[in-house]
Amino acid sequence: xxxxxxxxxxxxxxxxxxxxxxxxxxxxxxxxxxxxxxxxxxxxxxxxxxxxxxxxxxxxxxxxxxxxxxxxxxxxxxxxxxxxxxxxxxxxxxxxxxxxxxxxxxxxxxxxxxxxxxxxxxxxxxxxxxxxxxxxxxxxxxxxxxxxxxxxxxxxxxxxxxxxxxxxxxxxxxxxxxxxxxxxxxxxxxxxxxxxxxxxxxxxxxxxxxxxxxxxxx
Numbered sequence: 001x002x003x004x005x006x007x008x009x010x011x012x013x014x015x016x017x018x019x020x021x022x023x024x025x026x027x028x029x030x031x032x033x034x035x036x037x038x039x040x041x042x043x044x045x046x047x048x049x050x051x052x053x054x055x056x057x058x059x060x061x062x063x064x065x066x067x068x069x070x071x072x073x074x075x076x077x078x079x080x081x082x083x084x085x086x087x088x089x090x091x092x093x094x095x096x097x098x099x100x101x102x103x104x105x106x107x108x109x110x111x112x113x114x115x116x117x118x119x120x121x122x123x124x125x126x127x128x129x130x131x132x133x134x135x136x137x138x139x140x141x142x143x144x145x146x147x148x149x150x151x152x153x154x155x156x157x158x159x160x161x162x163x164x165x166x167x168x169x170x171x172x173x174x175x176x177x178x179x180x181x182x183x184x185x186x187x188x189x190x191x192x193x194x195x196x197x198x199x200x201x202x203x204x205x206x207x208x209x210x211x212x213x214x215x216x217x218x
Contacts, residue, residue: 061192062192065190065191074160097129107182120208183196193214
């Protein structure tokens with residue numbers, strides 16, 4: 001047997017094997033610690049969110065989005081029709097989808113606080129879309145802009161092309177399961193996680209804290 005062959009076949013020193021074993025064990029321990037730490041953080045975040053939901057009196061849900069609902073078109077103020085998904089989600093992972101109308105008194109009651117929330121929506125990490133059941137944009141502009149033409153910022157304003165008198169089977173609110181106006185659904189990371197029936201005080205501190213916590217969830 002040649003000297004080189006004998007050298008290559010010589011087993012690794014026991015000290016080297018022990019060193020590798022210790023290093024591999026340390027890596028596994030580190031990964032386990034990271035996993036346990038992340039699990040603890042996730043559990044804490046969930047508990048914080050649950051407490052915020054209770055304080056805000058949220059109807060908490062965990063439902064899949066209605067099939068095809070976000071692909072149904074809404075009409076924008078400029079007359080273009082785009083899928084609700086495109087108008088609602090944008091870059092935000094948490095979105096409030098509000099169904100309303102200018103002929104609905106409770107809708108008008110909650111509108112000032114809805115607009116106040118809209119002024120800070122991006123800062124707290126949420127998107128807002130309002131789908132109207134008016135038959136035109138003139139009445140909305142009059143209500144929302146005080147007689148002007150510019151609609152308030154911070155909200156994706158849309159109109160259900162079906163209007164109030166259209167086929168209920170094709171209405172967006174029907175696809176979501178809305179039973180009355182105003183009604184708002186919380187969509188987070190592709191699922192429905194909350195629902196509000198009736199007028200809300202959208203800038204209530206408890207509700208804002210809940211939405212902030214929801215937007216921070218992984």
